[in-house]
Amino acid sequence: MGNDEDWRRFEQLALPHLDAAYNLARWLTRNDADAQDVVQEALLRAMRYLHALRGNGARPWLLQIVRHTCYSWLKENRPVDHVVLDDLDAQGAELPAPADDEPPALAIRRADRAQINAAIAALPVPFREVLVLRELEELSYAEIARIAEIPVGTVMSRLSRARALMRTALSAPARPPLRTVPRASAGGGLA
Protein backbone atom coordinates (compact mmCIF):
# COMPACT_ATOMS: atom_id res chain seq x y z
CA MET A 1 0.00 0.00 0.00
CA GLY A 2 1.36 3.40 -0.96
CA ASN A 3 1.33 6.16 1.53
CA ASP A 4 -0.63 7.06 4.63
CA GLU A 5 -2.93 9.34 2.64
CA ASP A 6 -3.98 6.59 0.27
CA TRP A 7 -4.46 4.18 3.12
CA ARG A 8 -6.66 6.61 5.03
CA ARG A 9 -8.78 7.10 1.95
CA PHE A 10 -9.04 3.36 1.48
CA GLU A 11 -9.98 2.91 5.11
CA GLN A 12 -12.71 5.51 4.89
CA LEU A 13 -14.16 4.47 1.57
CA ALA A 14 -13.73 0.74 1.20
CA LEU A 15 -13.44 -0.77 4.65
CA PRO A 16 -16.94 0.16 5.81
CA HIS A 17 -18.15 -2.25 3.12
CA LEU A 18 -15.94 -5.16 4.09
CA ASP A 19 -18.86 -7.19 5.41
CA ALA A 20 -20.83 -6.62 2.21
CA ALA A 21 -17.78 -7.61 0.19
CA TYR A 22 -17.30 -10.77 2.19
CA ASN A 23 -20.99 -11.65 2.12
CA LEU A 24 -21.08 -11.44 -1.67
CA ALA A 25 -17.89 -13.44 -2.08
CA ARG A 26 -19.12 -16.04 0.41
CA TRP A 27 -22.39 -16.50 -1.42
CA LEU A 28 -20.69 -16.80 -4.77
CA THR A 29 -17.87 -19.13 -3.76
CA ARG A 30 -19.93 -20.94 -1.10
CA ASN A 31 -16.86 -21.50 0.98
CA ASP A 32 -15.40 -19.45 3.79
CA ALA A 33 -11.74 -19.95 2.98
CA ASP A 34 -12.22 -19.29 -0.73
CA ALA A 35 -14.30 -16.21 0.03
CA GLN A 36 -11.46 -14.84 2.16
CA ASP A 37 -8.95 -15.48 -0.60
CA VAL A 38 -11.17 -13.74 -3.14
CA VAL A 39 -11.86 -10.75 -0.91
CA GLN A 40 -8.16 -10.32 -0.17
CA GLU A 41 -7.38 -10.34 -3.86
CA ALA A 42 -10.25 -7.94 -4.55
CA LEU A 43 -9.08 -5.56 -1.83
CA LEU A 44 -5.57 -5.53 -3.24
CA ARG A 45 -7.06 -4.56 -6.59
CA ALA A 46 -9.26 -1.97 -4.97
CA MET A 47 -6.22 -0.40 -3.33
CA ARG A 48 -4.61 -0.10 -6.75
CA TYR A 49 -7.73 1.32 -8.42
CA LEU A 50 -8.62 3.69 -5.64
CA HIS A 51 -8.01 6.65 -7.92
CA ALA A 52 -10.84 5.44 -10.16
CA LEU A 53 -13.39 5.86 -7.38
CA ARG A 54 -15.14 9.19 -7.70
CA GLY A 55 -17.84 10.75 -5.62
CA ASN A 56 -20.11 8.45 -3.65
CA GLY A 57 -20.89 4.88 -4.59
CA ALA A 58 -17.98 3.27 -2.80
CA ARG A 59 -20.06 0.21 -2.00
CA PRO A 60 -21.08 -0.61 -5.59
CA TRP A 61 -17.52 0.18 -6.67
CA LEU A 62 -16.02 -2.27 -4.20
CA LEU A 63 -18.66 -4.92 -4.86
CA GLN A 64 -18.03 -4.64 -8.58
CA ILE A 65 -14.39 -5.46 -7.96
CA VAL A 66 -15.31 -8.31 -5.61
CA ARG A 67 -17.79 -9.72 -8.07
CA HIS A 68 -15.31 -9.52 -10.91
CA THR A 69 -12.68 -11.28 -8.80
CA CYS A 70 -15.22 -13.97 -7.87
CA TYR A 71 -15.99 -14.62 -11.51
CA SER A 72 -12.33 -14.94 -12.40
CA TRP A 73 -11.90 -17.26 -9.47
CA LEU A 74 -14.91 -19.35 -10.43
CA LYS A 75 -13.76 -19.60 -14.01
CA GLU A 76 -10.48 -21.02 -12.84
CA ASN A 77 -11.59 -23.11 -9.87
CA ARG A 78 -15.21 -24.06 -10.50
CA PRO A 79 -15.84 -23.94 -14.21
CA VAL A 80 -19.16 -25.70 -13.67
CA ASP A 81 -20.42 -22.69 -11.74
CA HIS A 82 -19.11 -20.25 -14.30
CA VAL A 83 -22.26 -20.35 -16.39
CA VAL A 84 -22.69 -18.98 -19.87
CA LEU A 85 -25.03 -16.09 -19.31
CA ASP A 86 -26.78 -15.60 -22.61
CA ASP A 87 -28.47 -18.99 -22.56
CA LEU A 88 -29.88 -18.34 -19.13
CA ASP A 89 -31.25 -14.98 -20.08
CA ALA A 90 -33.02 -16.46 -23.08
CA GLN A 91 -34.74 -18.98 -20.84
CA GLY A 92 -36.32 -16.25 -18.80
CA ALA A 93 -39.02 -15.78 -21.38
CA GLU A 94 -40.33 -19.31 -20.92
CA LEU A 95 -40.94 -18.99 -17.23
CA PRO A 96 -44.64 -18.89 -16.37
CA ALA A 97 -45.87 -16.40 -13.83
CA PRO A 98 -47.28 -18.06 -10.70
CA ALA A 99 -50.93 -19.12 -11.03
CA ASP A 100 -53.43 -17.22 -8.96
CA ASP A 101 -54.53 -20.28 -7.06
CA GLU A 102 -51.05 -21.30 -6.06
CA PRO A 103 -50.43 -20.61 -2.37
CA PRO A 104 -46.77 -19.74 -2.55
CA ALA A 105 -46.82 -17.56 0.52
CA LEU A 106 -47.91 -20.36 2.80
CA ALA A 107 -45.37 -22.83 1.53
CA ILE A 108 -42.60 -20.33 1.71
CA ARG A 109 -43.47 -19.25 5.20
CA ARG A 110 -42.84 -22.76 6.40
CA ALA A 111 -39.37 -22.83 4.94
CA ASP A 112 -36.68 -22.58 7.52
CA ARG A 113 -33.29 -21.02 7.58
CA ALA A 114 -31.43 -24.05 6.29
CA GLN A 115 -33.80 -24.52 3.39
CA ILE A 116 -33.59 -20.91 2.37
CA ASN A 117 -29.83 -20.84 2.53
CA ALA A 118 -29.63 -24.08 0.57
CA ALA A 119 -32.05 -22.75 -2.03
CA ILE A 120 -30.02 -19.60 -2.54
CA ALA A 121 -26.79 -21.58 -2.74
CA ALA A 122 -28.32 -23.85 -5.36
CA LEU A 123 -29.16 -20.99 -7.71
CA PRO A 124 -26.90 -20.60 -10.72
CA VAL A 125 -24.41 -17.87 -10.02
CA PRO A 126 -25.89 -15.14 -12.26
CA PHE A 127 -29.23 -15.49 -10.48
CA ARG A 128 -27.73 -15.89 -7.05
CA GLU A 129 -25.69 -12.73 -7.32
CA VAL A 130 -28.56 -10.45 -8.28
CA LEU A 131 -30.74 -11.94 -5.56
CA VAL A 132 -28.08 -11.43 -2.90
CA LEU A 133 -27.37 -7.90 -4.06
CA ARG A 134 -31.06 -6.99 -4.08
CA GLU A 135 -32.42 -8.78 -1.05
CA LEU A 136 -29.46 -8.85 1.29
CA GLU A 137 -27.54 -5.75 0.27
CA GLU A 138 -30.68 -3.84 -0.79
CA LEU A 139 -28.98 -2.24 -3.74
CA SER A 140 -30.97 -0.51 -6.46
CA TYR A 141 -31.41 -2.04 -9.89
CA ALA A 142 -29.06 0.60 -11.27
CA GLU A 143 -26.37 -0.26 -8.73
CA ILE A 144 -26.76 -3.98 -9.36
CA ALA A 145 -26.49 -3.32 -13.09
CA ARG A 146 -23.24 -1.51 -12.47
CA ILE A 147 -21.83 -4.21 -10.21
CA ALA A 148 -22.77 -7.08 -12.48
CA GLU A 149 -21.97 -5.12 -15.64
CA ILE A 150 -25.30 -5.92 -17.26
CA PRO A 151 -28.21 -3.76 -18.41
CA VAL A 152 -30.95 -2.91 -15.93
CA GLY A 153 -33.43 -4.96 -17.97
CA THR A 154 -31.25 -8.01 -17.48
CA VAL A 155 -31.07 -7.34 -13.75
CA MET A 156 -34.84 -7.36 -13.64
CA SER A 157 -35.31 -10.51 -15.68
CA ARG A 158 -32.67 -12.35 -13.66
CA LEU A 159 -34.24 -11.26 -10.40
CA SER A 160 -37.60 -12.43 -11.59
CA ARG A 161 -36.16 -15.79 -12.54
CA ALA A 162 -34.19 -16.07 -9.32
CA ARG A 163 -37.32 -15.48 -7.31
CA ALA A 164 -39.25 -18.01 -9.33
CA LEU A 165 -36.54 -20.57 -8.75
CA MET A 166 -36.66 -19.84 -5.03
CA ARG A 167 -40.42 -20.28 -5.05
CA THR A 168 -40.03 -23.64 -6.72
CA ALA A 169 -37.31 -24.72 -4.38
CA LEU A 170 -39.16 -23.71 -1.24
CA SER A 171 -42.62 -24.92 -2.17
CA ALA A 172 -41.45 -28.52 -2.31
CA PRO A 173 -39.77 -28.98 1.04
CA ALA A 174 -39.66 -32.75 0.86
CA ARG A 175 -37.28 -32.64 -2.09
CA PRO A 176 -33.86 -31.07 -2.09
CA PRO A 177 -33.73 -27.82 -4.10
CA LEU A 178 -33.23 -28.66 -7.75
CA ARG A 179 -30.52 -27.07 -9.75
CA THR A 180 -31.83 -25.71 -13.03
CA VAL A 181 -30.68 -27.51 -16.14
CA PRO A 182 -30.32 -25.49 -19.34
CA ARG A 183 -33.16 -26.37 -21.66
CA ALA A 184 -32.38 -28.10 -24.91
CA SER A 185 -34.48 -25.66 -26.95
CA ALA A 186 -33.61 -22.05 -26.35
CA GLY A 187 -36.73 -19.93 -26.60
CA GLY A 188 -36.83 -16.60 -28.37
CA GLY A 189 -35.44 -13.60 -26.60
CA LEU A 190 -37.40 -11.85 -23.92
CA ALA A 191 -40.58 -10.51 -25.43
Place this chain on the structure above:
Amino acid sequence: MSATHDDGWRVDAFVDGQLDLADQLAFERRLETDAALRARVQARRDASALLREQADRHAAPASLRQWVAAQAPARAASATPAPVASLRRPGDWWRRLLPARALAGAFAVAALALLAVGLAGPPWDGQQRLVDDVVASHARATLGDRLVDVASSEHHTVKPYLSSKLGFSPPVDDAPVAGTALLGGRVDFVDGRPVAALVYRHGAHVVDAFVWPEQGADSSARFATSRGYRTAHWRRAGMAHWLVSDVNEAEFGAIVEAMVRAPAGR
Protein backbone atom coordinates in the same frame (compact mmCIF):
# COMPACT_ATOMS: atom_id res chain seq x y z
CA MET B 1 -45.95 -10.78 -24.07
CA SER B 2 -48.94 -11.52 -21.94
CA ALA B 3 -50.29 -9.09 -19.42
CA THR B 4 -49.43 -11.52 -16.65
CA HIS B 5 -45.87 -11.65 -17.82
CA ASP B 6 -45.81 -7.91 -18.00
CA ASP B 7 -47.03 -7.62 -14.44
CA GLY B 8 -44.38 -9.99 -13.17
CA TRP B 9 -41.57 -7.49 -13.50
CA ARG B 10 -43.79 -4.64 -12.51
CA VAL B 11 -44.80 -6.35 -9.27
CA ASP B 12 -41.13 -7.01 -8.55
CA ALA B 13 -40.08 -3.47 -9.36
CA PHE B 14 -42.92 -2.06 -7.27
CA VAL B 15 -42.07 -4.16 -4.24
CA ASP B 16 -38.39 -3.38 -4.71
CA GLY B 17 -39.17 0.32 -4.78
CA GLN B 18 -37.62 0.68 -8.19
CA LEU B 19 -40.51 2.03 -10.20
CA ASP B 20 -40.23 5.66 -11.10
CA LEU B 21 -42.75 7.97 -9.49
CA ALA B 22 -45.29 8.01 -12.29
CA ASP B 23 -45.31 4.21 -12.65
CA GLN B 24 -45.48 3.78 -8.91
CA LEU B 25 -48.54 6.01 -8.64
CA ALA B 26 -50.22 4.20 -11.52
CA PHE B 27 -49.51 0.84 -9.91
CA GLU B 28 -50.80 1.96 -6.53
CA ARG B 29 -54.02 3.06 -8.21
CA ARG B 30 -54.40 -0.37 -9.77
CA LEU B 31 -53.87 -2.03 -6.41
CA GLU B 32 -56.83 -0.19 -4.97
CA THR B 33 -59.23 -2.10 -7.19
CA ASP B 34 -57.35 -5.27 -8.14
CA ALA B 35 -57.46 -7.83 -5.34
CA ALA B 36 -55.53 -10.47 -7.25
CA LEU B 37 -52.75 -7.99 -7.88
CA ARG B 38 -52.75 -7.04 -4.22
CA ALA B 39 -52.38 -10.70 -3.29
CA ARG B 40 -49.42 -11.06 -5.62
CA VAL B 41 -47.77 -7.99 -4.19
CA GLN B 42 -48.29 -9.35 -0.70
CA ALA B 43 -46.90 -12.75 -1.65
CA ARG B 44 -43.81 -11.09 -3.11
CA ARG B 45 -43.38 -8.96 -0.03
CA ASP B 46 -43.68 -12.02 2.20
CA ALA B 47 -41.16 -13.95 0.13
CA SER B 48 -38.67 -11.10 0.28
CA ALA B 49 -39.19 -10.60 3.98
CA LEU B 50 -38.67 -14.26 4.70
CA LEU B 51 -35.51 -14.37 2.65
CA ARG B 52 -34.11 -11.31 4.38
CA GLU B 53 -34.94 -12.69 7.79
CA GLN B 54 -33.57 -16.15 7.25
CA ALA B 55 -30.73 -15.90 4.76
CA ASP B 56 -27.24 -15.81 6.16
CA ARG B 57 -25.43 -12.52 6.06
CA HIS B 58 -21.81 -13.43 6.38
CA ALA B 59 -19.77 -10.90 8.26
CA ALA B 60 -16.10 -10.61 7.46
CA PRO B 61 -14.27 -12.99 9.80
CA ALA B 62 -11.71 -11.70 12.26
CA SER B 63 -8.88 -13.24 10.27
CA LEU B 64 -9.87 -11.19 7.24
CA ARG B 65 -9.99 -7.99 9.27
CA GLN B 66 -6.60 -8.82 10.68
CA TRP B 67 -5.25 -9.30 7.19
CA VAL B 68 -6.64 -5.92 6.19
CA ALA B 69 -5.03 -4.27 9.20
CA ALA B 70 -1.75 -5.83 8.19
CA GLN B 71 -1.92 -4.06 4.82
CA ALA B 72 -1.63 -0.64 6.40
CA PRO B 73 1.59 1.10 5.48
CA ALA B 74 4.46 0.36 7.87
CA ARG B 75 4.72 2.72 10.79
CA ALA B 76 8.10 4.07 11.85
CA ALA B 77 8.41 1.33 14.49
CA SER B 78 8.61 -1.52 11.97
CA ALA B 79 12.04 -2.38 10.67
CA THR B 80 11.03 -3.09 7.07
CA PRO B 81 8.34 -1.54 4.90
CA ALA B 82 5.39 -3.89 4.68
CA PRO B 83 5.09 -5.26 1.16
CA VAL B 84 1.73 -6.30 -0.18
CA ALA B 85 0.98 -9.47 1.74
CA SER B 86 0.99 -12.64 -0.31
CA LEU B 87 -2.11 -14.66 0.11
CA ARG B 88 -0.61 -17.92 1.17
CA ARG B 89 2.67 -17.61 2.92
CA PRO B 90 2.58 -19.97 5.84
CA GLY B 91 4.09 -19.00 9.11
CA ASP B 92 5.06 -15.38 8.91
CA TRP B 93 1.90 -13.41 8.10
CA TRP B 94 1.28 -13.17 11.81
CA ARG B 95 4.43 -11.17 12.35
CA ARG B 96 2.74 -8.08 10.92
CA LEU B 97 -0.50 -8.68 12.75
CA LEU B 98 0.60 -7.74 16.21
CA PRO B 99 1.11 -4.06 16.94
CA ALA B 100 4.71 -3.58 17.87
CA ARG B 101 3.67 -3.07 21.46
CA ALA B 102 1.70 -4.91 24.06
CA LEU B 103 0.95 -8.26 22.44
CA ALA B 104 4.38 -8.85 21.04
CA GLY B 105 5.79 -9.36 24.51
CA ALA B 106 3.29 -12.01 25.53
CA PHE B 107 3.63 -13.83 22.28
CA ALA B 108 7.40 -13.78 22.35
CA VAL B 109 7.28 -15.43 25.75
CA ALA B 110 4.90 -18.10 24.49
CA ALA B 111 6.97 -18.72 21.40
CA LEU B 112 10.16 -19.00 23.40
CA ALA B 113 8.45 -21.39 25.78
CA LEU B 114 7.45 -23.64 22.92
CA LEU B 115 10.89 -23.51 21.37
CA ALA B 116 12.54 -24.16 24.69
CA VAL B 117 10.66 -27.37 25.26
CA GLY B 118 11.35 -28.49 21.72
CA LEU B 119 7.69 -28.38 20.77
CA ALA B 120 7.94 -25.87 17.97
CA GLY B 121 9.75 -27.00 14.86
CA PRO B 122 10.90 -25.01 11.87
CA PRO B 123 8.19 -23.63 9.60
CA TRP B 124 6.80 -25.78 6.81
CA ASP B 125 8.62 -25.84 3.57
CA GLY B 126 6.40 -28.51 2.06
CA GLN B 127 3.14 -30.34 2.52
CA GLN B 128 1.20 -27.15 1.93
CA ARG B 129 -1.38 -29.29 0.25
CA LEU B 130 -1.99 -31.22 3.43
CA VAL B 131 -2.25 -28.01 5.41
CA ASP B 132 -4.83 -26.72 2.95
CA ASP B 133 -6.68 -30.01 3.12
CA VAL B 134 -7.14 -30.06 6.89
CA VAL B 135 -8.10 -26.42 6.81
CA ALA B 136 -10.67 -27.12 4.11
CA SER B 137 -12.11 -29.99 6.18
CA HIS B 138 -12.25 -27.79 9.24
CA ALA B 139 -13.87 -24.93 7.33
CA ARG B 140 -16.41 -27.26 5.77
CA ALA B 141 -17.37 -28.69 9.12
CA THR B 142 -17.56 -25.45 11.02
CA LEU B 143 -19.54 -23.72 8.29
CA GLY B 144 -21.88 -26.55 7.47
CA ASP B 145 -24.46 -28.36 9.53
CA ARG B 146 -22.39 -31.35 10.52
CA LEU B 147 -19.83 -30.43 13.11
CA VAL B 148 -20.01 -33.72 15.02
CA ASP B 149 -21.35 -37.20 14.34
CA VAL B 150 -21.32 -38.06 18.01
CA ALA B 151 -21.96 -35.26 20.47
CA SER B 152 -20.44 -35.94 23.84
CA SER B 153 -17.92 -34.44 26.17
CA GLU B 154 -16.81 -37.86 27.39
CA HIS B 155 -13.91 -39.62 25.76
CA HIS B 156 -15.36 -43.00 26.67
CA THR B 157 -18.34 -42.22 24.44
CA VAL B 158 -16.51 -40.53 21.59
CA LYS B 159 -13.58 -42.93 21.33
CA PRO B 160 -15.52 -46.18 20.82
CA TYR B 161 -17.85 -44.49 18.35
CA LEU B 162 -14.96 -43.31 16.19
CA SER B 163 -13.13 -46.61 16.57
CA SER B 164 -16.12 -48.49 15.25
CA LYS B 165 -16.35 -46.22 12.22
CA LEU B 166 -12.67 -45.95 11.38
CA GLY B 167 -10.96 -49.21 12.21
CA PHE B 168 -8.41 -47.50 14.41
CA SER B 169 -8.65 -46.14 17.90
CA PRO B 170 -7.89 -42.43 18.15
CA PRO B 171 -6.54 -41.05 21.41
CA VAL B 172 -9.13 -38.64 22.79
CA ASP B 173 -8.40 -35.88 25.23
CA ASP B 174 -11.42 -34.65 27.19
CA ALA B 175 -10.08 -31.24 28.11
CA PRO B 176 -6.58 -30.51 26.95
CA VAL B 177 -6.46 -27.05 28.39
CA ALA B 178 -8.61 -24.85 30.62
CA GLY B 179 -11.35 -23.21 28.61
CA THR B 180 -11.44 -25.95 25.99
CA ALA B 181 -14.37 -28.35 26.01
CA LEU B 182 -14.83 -31.50 23.97
CA LEU B 183 -17.96 -31.21 21.84
CA GLY B 184 -17.72 -34.62 20.25
CA GLY B 185 -16.25 -36.25 17.20
CA ARG B 186 -16.89 -36.97 13.57
CA VAL B 187 -15.47 -38.95 10.71
CA ASP B 188 -13.91 -36.62 8.18
CA PHE B 189 -11.71 -36.95 5.12
CA VAL B 190 -8.22 -35.63 4.74
CA ASP B 191 -5.91 -36.39 1.85
CA GLY B 192 -8.48 -38.85 0.56
CA ARG B 193 -8.59 -41.00 3.66
CA PRO B 194 -11.13 -41.23 6.50
CA VAL B 195 -9.81 -39.72 9.70
CA ALA B 196 -11.01 -38.99 13.19
CA ALA B 197 -11.88 -35.40 13.96
CA LEU B 198 -12.20 -34.45 17.60
CA VAL B 199 -14.08 -31.22 17.98
CA TYR B 200 -13.45 -28.80 20.79
CA ARG B 201 -14.91 -25.50 21.70
CA HIS B 202 -12.57 -22.82 22.96
CA GLY B 203 -14.39 -19.63 23.78
CA ALA B 204 -16.22 -18.65 20.60
CA HIS B 205 -13.95 -20.76 18.42
CA VAL B 206 -13.95 -24.33 17.22
CA VAL B 207 -10.80 -26.40 17.37
CA ASP B 208 -10.56 -29.52 15.25
CA ALA B 209 -8.04 -32.20 16.16
CA PHE B 210 -7.59 -34.63 13.28
CA VAL B 211 -5.99 -37.97 14.05
CA TRP B 212 -5.03 -40.89 11.88
CA PRO B 213 -2.47 -43.65 11.89
CA GLU B 214 0.82 -42.67 10.34
CA GLN B 215 4.11 -44.55 10.32
CA GLY B 216 7.23 -42.83 11.44
CA ALA B 217 9.08 -41.53 14.44
CA ASP B 218 7.58 -39.06 16.85
CA SER B 219 8.02 -35.46 15.74
CA SER B 220 7.68 -32.10 17.39
CA ALA B 221 4.87 -29.70 16.52
CA ARG B 222 5.16 -27.77 13.29
CA PHE B 223 3.01 -24.75 12.65
CA ALA B 224 1.55 -23.46 9.43
CA THR B 225 -1.31 -21.27 8.38
CA SER B 226 -3.74 -21.36 5.51
CA ARG B 227 -6.36 -18.81 4.68
CA GLY B 228 -6.31 -17.31 8.12
CA TYR B 229 -6.57 -20.63 10.00
CA ARG B 230 -3.75 -21.86 12.21
CA THR B 231 -2.57 -25.44 11.98
CA ALA B 232 -0.14 -27.54 13.93
CA HIS B 233 1.08 -31.01 13.14
CA TRP B 234 2.97 -33.62 15.10
CA ARG B 235 3.33 -37.34 15.15
CA ARG B 236 3.23 -39.47 18.24
CA ALA B 237 2.91 -43.18 18.95
CA GLY B 238 2.14 -43.98 15.31
CA MET B 239 -0.58 -41.35 15.00
CA ALA B 240 -0.52 -38.15 12.95
CA HIS B 241 -2.13 -35.25 14.77
CA TRP B 242 -3.34 -32.10 13.08
CA LEU B 243 -4.84 -29.22 14.98
CA VAL B 244 -6.81 -26.52 13.16
CA SER B 245 -8.46 -23.41 14.56
CA ASP B 246 -8.82 -19.69 14.23
CA VAL B 247 -8.12 -18.97 17.88
CA ASN B 248 -5.43 -16.46 18.57
CA GLU B 249 -1.75 -17.18 18.53
CA ALA B 250 -1.09 -17.60 22.23
CA GLU B 251 -4.12 -19.77 22.90
CA PHE B 252 -3.41 -21.96 19.93
CA GLY B 253 0.10 -22.51 21.19
CA ALA B 254 -1.20 -23.40 24.63
CA ILE B 255 -3.65 -25.96 23.24
CA VAL B 256 -1.00 -27.52 21.03
CA GLU B 257 1.40 -27.79 23.92
CA ALA B 258 -1.21 -29.44 26.13
CA MET B 259 -2.19 -31.94 23.48
CA VAL B 260 1.37 -32.83 22.58
CA ARG B 261 2.11 -33.48 26.21
CA ALA B 262 -1.07 -35.46 26.89
CA PRO B 263 -0.44 -39.04 28.01
CA ALA B 264 -0.42 -41.29 24.96
CA GLY B 265 -2.99 -43.97 24.33
CA ARG B 266 -5.81 -42.65 26.50
